[in-house]
Amino acid sequence: MSTVKSALTIAGTDPTGGAGIQADLKVFQEREVFGMSVVTSVVAQNTEGVRAVQHLDVPFIEQQLDAVLEDITPDAIKTGMIATVEMMELIARKLKNSSIPYVIDPVMVAKSGDSLMDDTSRQVIRETLIPLATVVTPNVPEAEILTGIEIATQADQKLAAKYIVEELGAKAAIVKGGHLTGEETEDILYTDGHYTSYYSERFQTKHTHGTGCTFSAAIAAELAKGKSIEEATSIGKEFIRDAIQFSLEIGKGNGPTNAWGLRLQGLPNEGENVHGAPIR
């Protein structure tokens, strides 16, 4: 029996590699979890914005899902961009009786401001997918849409996280604080009647393309390894912190997070490479 853990992402694409499926797979690899993917929508986007979107036919998404699930049982599943009600219904049907840890990043709008989910789907995700989730990881605007609560403070973040669990039926919710202000970022987890805050310094950088994808994929990878929700969130927070600290100046717009940031934590001394070996 293989002891290798695997994780499946069901999401949209980013041909520049910074967000969506491509980002998720890089994170899974970094966390040493075997990454698998089912594409929902193909997105013509880059670090500057979204140019066009093509949704795949739902029966074809189902064929991809069946091809994976009839062969390999993932140890965790993550969904990202699920743009239509029909896609949500399909995924809900497939995951209804599953006990596989399931992370929902309820992707609604790209960093560039382009919409990745239509208005009806923003409401329907509350009834179809959220109740099946082990963890939901909304940013502030997404949490506002899911809960109807305006979020400006830590107390509002808490209310929203609790609402997603107690009213919408997820096992846990993390309302992320990236869109708020302050010297620190605070992400607030609510599960089993308790709140836990996860902090990091706030980096002054515009290179934050794919932060949400990176964070939720790291959490999914850790859940795949059997970590608790709290442990997985803690590792996810460390992972995204370093991925943002060492984010990449690639492209003309908002550059991507760096999935190998964690490996650069101890910056090399001058004249050494990142592994401490002398540069010749």
Ligand SMILES: Nc1ncnc2c1ncn2[C@@H]1O[C@H](COP(=O)(O)OP(=O)(O)O)[C@@H](O)[C@H]1O
């Ligand atoms: N400038 C920043 N410095 C440090 N961490 C950040 C920064 N911006 C976002 N984060 C963190 O990245 C993760 C995703 O952030 P957020 O911007 O809230 O969501 P999204 O990427 O989905 O819009 C969270 O853990 C958040 O706290």
Ligand SMILES: Cc1ncc(COP(=O)(O)O)c(N)n1
């Ligand atoms: C296919 C896809 N999924 C998600 C995002 C969100 O990215 P971000 O994490 O920057 O909000 C994106 N731009 N494209």
